[in-house]
Amino acid sequence: MEMQKLLEMLFVLEKEEEKNAIEEKILRLKNGKGGTLFLRSEKDFGQNLFVRYILAKSETTCYYGKGANQALFAPYSPFFSCFPEFFSQFSKKSEKRFSQELDGLENAVYKGTIGKATRYFSRQHGKHLLLEGLENPLFLEFAQFLEKKLPCILYLEDLHNADLATLRLLAFLLDAFSHKPLFFLFTASPEVLDNPELPLELRGGNISAMMKIKALQRTVRPKIAGRDPKQLLQEIAQRMDVMDFYPIDEKNLTNIIKKLLNLRFSEKLLARLIGLMEGSFFSFYQVLVYLSQNILVHNGKKWQLKYAEDEIVLPIYLEELLKENLQDISTDSLLALQHAACFVGPLDWDLWKNTQDHTEEKWQSILQESLEKGILQQYPDKNTLVFANEKQREAILRESKASEKMEIHTNWAMCIEKLKFPAYFSLHFLKNGIEPQDSLNPFLQAGWNAELSGCYEEGYEFYKEASKCFPELKEMLEEEKKSILGLFDPYTTREKGETQKSSLQKMKENMSFFISSNIQKRKKQTQEEIKERLYRILSLYRLVAIDAEDAIFDTTLQRIIKKIVYAYSPQTFFPLFAPLSLYLLKVCHWNKKAYPREDILFFFDILTQDILFRRDYTNQIFFWQEMQKAQIQSDSERRLFGIWEKKAKQESKNPLSCSLSYIQAAQLAKQSKAYFHAARLLYTNIQYIGQNLETPGISYLEIESLRQLGIVYEKAAKEEEQEEKKHFQATQAIAAYIDCVNQIWRIHEHSWLACKIIDHALEVCQIYSLENDMLVSLQKKALSKKAVLYDGEYTGKVLVLAGQEEISAVEIVEKEILEEGVFPEILLGKYDIDLQKLPQEYSSLILITSQSSPEFKDFWKTLPGIIATSKRYESYYISENSQYPCFFLLGKEPLDTLETTVKFSQSKKLSSYI
Numbered sequence: 001m002e003m004q005k006l007l008e009m010l011f012v013l014e015k016e017e018e019k020n021a022i023e024e025k026i027l028r029l030k031n032g033k034g035g036t037l038f039l040r041s042e043k044d045f046g047q048n049l050f051v052r053y054i055l056a057k058s059e060t061t062c063y064y065g066k067g068a069n070q071a072l073f074a075p076y077s078p079f080f081s082c083f084p085e086f087f088s089q090f091s092k093k094s095e096k097r098f099s100q101e102l103d104g105l106e107n108a109v110y111k112g113t114i115g116k117a118t119r120y121f122s123r124q125h126g127k128h129l130l131l132e133g134l135e136n137p138l139f140l141e142f143a144q145f146l147e148k149k150l151p152c153i154l155y156l157e158d159l160h161n162a163d164l165a166t167l168r169l170l171a172f173l174l175d176a177f178s179h180k181p182l183f184f185l186f187t188a189s190p191e192v193l194d195n196p197e198l199p200l201e202l203r204g205g206n207i208s209a210m211m212k213i214k215a216l217q218r219t220v221r222p223k224i225a226g227r228d229p230k231q232l233l234q235e236i237a238q239r240m241d242v243m244d245f246y247p248i249d250e251k252n253l254t255n256i257i258k259k260l261l262n263l264r265f266s267e268k269l270l271a272r273l274i275g276l277m278e279g280s281f282f283s284f285y286q287v288l289v290y291l292s293q294n295i296l297v298h299n300g301k302k303w304q305l306k307y308a309e310d311e312i313v314l315p316i317y318l319e320e321l322l323k324e325n326l327q328d329i330s331t332d333s334l335l336a337l338q339h340a341a342c343f344v345g346p347l348d349w350d351l352w353k354n355t356q357d358h359t360e361e362k363w364q365s366i367l368q369e370s371l372e373k374g375i376l377q378q379y380p381d382k383n384t385l386v387f388a389n390e391k392q393r394e395a396i397l398r399e400s401k402a403s404e405k406m407e408i409h410t411n412w413a414m415c416i417e418k419l420k421f422p423a424y425f426s427l428h429f430l431k432n433g434i435e436p437q438d439s440l441n442p443f444l445q446a447g448w449n450a451e452l453s454g455c456y457e458e459g460y461e462f463y464k465e466a467s468k469c470f471p472e473l474k475e476m477l478e479e480e481k482k483s484i485l486g487l488f489d490p491y492t493t494r495e496k497g498e499t500q501k502s503s504l505q506k507m508k509e510n511m512s513f514f515i516s517s518n519i520q521k522r523k524k525q526t527q528e529e530i531k532e533r534l535y536r537i538l539s540l541y542r543l544v545a546i547d548a549e550d551a552i553f554d555t556t557l558q559r560i561i562k563k564i565v566y567a568y569s570p571q572t573f574f575p576l577f578a579p580l581s582l583y584l585l586k587v588c589h590w591n592k593k594a595y596p597r598e599d600i601l602f603f604f605d606i607l608t609q610d611i612l613f614r615r616d617y618t619n620q621i622f623f624w625q626e627m628q629k630a631q632i633q634s635d636s637e638r639r640l641f642g643i644w645e646k647k648a649k650q651e652s653k654n655p656l657s658c659s660l661s662y663i664q665a666a667q668l669a670k671q672s673k674a675y676f677h678a679a680r681l682l683y684t685n686i687q688y689i690g691q692n693l694e695t696p697g698i699s700y701l702e703i704e705s706l707r708q709l710g711i712v713y714e715k716a717a718k719e720e721e722q723e724e725k726k727h728f729q730a731t732q733a734i735a736a737y738i739d740c741v742n743q744i745w746r747i748h749e750h751s752w753l754a755c756k757i758i759d760h761a762l763e764v765c766q767i768y769s770l771e772n773d774m775l776v777s778l779q780k781k782a783l784s785k786k787a788v789l790y791d792g793e794y795t796g797k798v799l800v801l802a803g804q805e806e807i808s809a810v811e812i813v814e815k816e817i818l819e820e821g822v823f824p825e826i827l828l829g830k831y832d833i834d835l836q837k838l839p840q841e842y843s844s845l846i847l848i849t850s851q852s853s854p855e856f857k858d859f860w861k862t863l864p865g866i867i868a869t870s871k872r873y874e875s876y877y878i879s880e881n882s883q884y885p886c887f888f889l890l891g892k893e894p895l896d897t898l899e900t901t902v903k904f905s906q907s908k909k910l911s912s913y914i
Helices: 003-014 016-030 047-056 084-099 112-121 137-147 164-176 209-219 229-238 250-261 267-277 281-294 318-325 331-342 349-353 360-372 390-398 402-419 423-431 436-452 456-469 473-488 496-500 503-523 527-544 555-567 570-588 597-611 617-630 636-650 655-671 675-690 698-719 723-747 752-768 773-790 804-819 859-868 894-907 909-913
Strands: 035-040 062-066 152-157 182-188 242-244 296-299 302-305 376-378 384-387 797-802 823-828 844-850 871-873 876-880 885-891
Touching: 003 016, 003 047, 003 250, 003 281, 016 035, 016 047, 016 182, 035 047, 035 229, 047 152, 047 182, 047 281, 047 376, 084 137, 084 436, 137 164, 164 182, 164 229, 164 456, 182 229, 250 267, 250 281, 267 281, 281 296, 281 318, 281 390, 318 390, 331 349, 331 360, 331 384, 331 390, 331 402, 349 384, 360 376, 384 390, 402 423, 423 436, 423 456, 436 456, 436 527, 436 570, 456 527, 456 570, 473 527, 473 555, 527 555, 527 570, 555 597, 570 597, 570 617, 597 617, 617 636, 636 655, 636 675, 655 675, 655 698, 655 894, 675 698, 698 723, 698 752, 698 804, 698 894, 723 752, 723 773, 752 773, 752 804, 797 804, 804 823, 804 844, 804 894, 804 909, 844 859, 844 894, 876 894, 876 909, 885 894, 885 909, 894 909
Parallel strands: 035 182, 035 242, 062 152, 152 182, 797 823, 797 844, 844 885
Antiparallel strands: 296 302, 376 384, 871 876, 876 885
């Protein structure tokens, strides 16, 4: 019986409930509704065969992917098989961020010693190259890319083998498309992560327990950056409908065998057969294939035993049975299947045919034989092939000798190189091919591609594995260092034994060095040659310096690098040092000992002090923020608030940007407990705002500056030990809060924020025993204003959710809502409200929060996914559904959210929806 027909019969008999569940969700998809299903099993009991069978009967567009059970496979590898064009384009786009010129500066102006001065004082600055958004840009772009393909099914199998980057992307997509016509269908065996299987040769009782333990340890995939894949897999399952896929029980197996073969087996033989089947559909079919080839003979319409039962010898393990089933397969088919088994992931039919020189008729024969034997299975698109089971692939591989597998891997590498596949594909084959040393460049390219995709942990793993495979890289790096030292400082390359030569000899050599050096400058020292040598050094550094205790770049090499950098314009070396510095800082977020601290500081300094213009505050701030996250330098916050202050002065002709920069500088000064500087910056900002009051929206920034000034004085009072100074600081805080309230009322009489500030100021007075008559008077005034507000007539009600740190942004939104004749209900903190199902009394929702807001941590798990498919207007998002609009005013920090809210207010989008 053919595998497909047999499986159809088994699925109807055994898995009718699961079959109906999947078909029902496909039907919902055809009606424009999405869905999720996580098909979970302790191990592979045939759930992949089952899903492929059902999808083959569906006419809905389906995209397939498979978790690759291989170490160091590429980030997002399950997606690459179905969306290769997107990931290729994204890598190219990411690379341009580092390679574009810094405003097209002229090379001559910024070279040499003069260049050092001009870079320091120049007002030229780089483009906004590297600042990251609220979410991984790849996630957002992929969500927008995938939305164009709706409605569709996204089917990923063996998710327990997926890389961490894929799992993170899936978690994002589940939120992004929770209300879209996309059916997420995943299969996984989470227990496989914890219970790896021993190789066949180590299962005997004569093998020591220690050897078995070591073998199991080698089969477990390493955790990247301390994150457990199983934990993330469980989080994904919690967001989906989960259905457990159970094995066929022994009773049903017994009945099926008896009905199918119409034979009576002894209980002993029957138990042996059921043990080999393991309750799996795949194993069931393979046992039947074995019986039909070795034990049974077809007599008319009935099966008969070839031998007496006591003469029958069954394989002990399924792996041995699979080997027996391959005995009568043709040589051409076996070789083709060995090529397929060495390939990782779903196999394109046209790609497979490139591995050997056969006619189309022969290839069709090989395919047909593989399908009938139950070795391969076709995805519904008929052009994608996959092994019916991972054990089948392993059985094919065991039939190949080590030398044959090396040749096959080399053959695959040649095919992939011709088709220009990503580097991580050729990396796998070259590493296991005849000449593994050829995998060095793919190792480097794979790590670089991971960096471009924002997967710095995975890039680190590529580099770490390369350092293990190529211990000679240390020697190679030393040679590269000597070669570049020889170009710029020939004295450093001489051997120690030469130091005892006579002074006359030294003078002659000095002269020859001088002459040869000048000749070299005219002949070989071109910009491209030096850049190429430096690029090799920095590329090798990523590999060699992993876990190194001492710095790789000593003082002599540092001096030469600085000399090289100043020999050319800044855009020449920015694409080299910017990605390296960013990679090292990102890695240090989770492993501070991954690379030598001295080298990291050197690369960071040469980038921020010698390559970037000192007044390029945009990129200076970006890299200093990464330094702050990495916590390598303790003074990062102090350096940052100094740069923000300089940026504010640079933007003096743009009042909104300038004022926001002053507030940002003050907040960083406050975080570093430099309260004097924080107050100074806020006073400066208030004076600056007073000179630019005609600028729309800037009055709100004056309110925030006064509020922040009160907070600064209050914090200073809490940490002050002298009572007299403590009392003075608290008094200043109260004065700032009062000024803030008065400023609010000049703009908005019915302010919710004014009441909050007055209540807080009264609490401060109570703590420090200060007079509060003025505040009590303000409180009475605020209550009367609130009473007038509640007496008004409104046509609707808007729910405003915000964090405690976003209250200044709430003030802006409240005024906008009231001007539309609608009443705002403001709630601070964490609330269990479904964004898709608001209570009927609300006409719309406005959510104001930042990523740093502690009250909305749970919301941020789902919000990025929601905004991915919302309408985006510069820095805010509007999500529409059939009942009401949702406005998301977001930012990384509260100040970012305030800026977003100001822009939202100026756009007047609220009036167009309400």
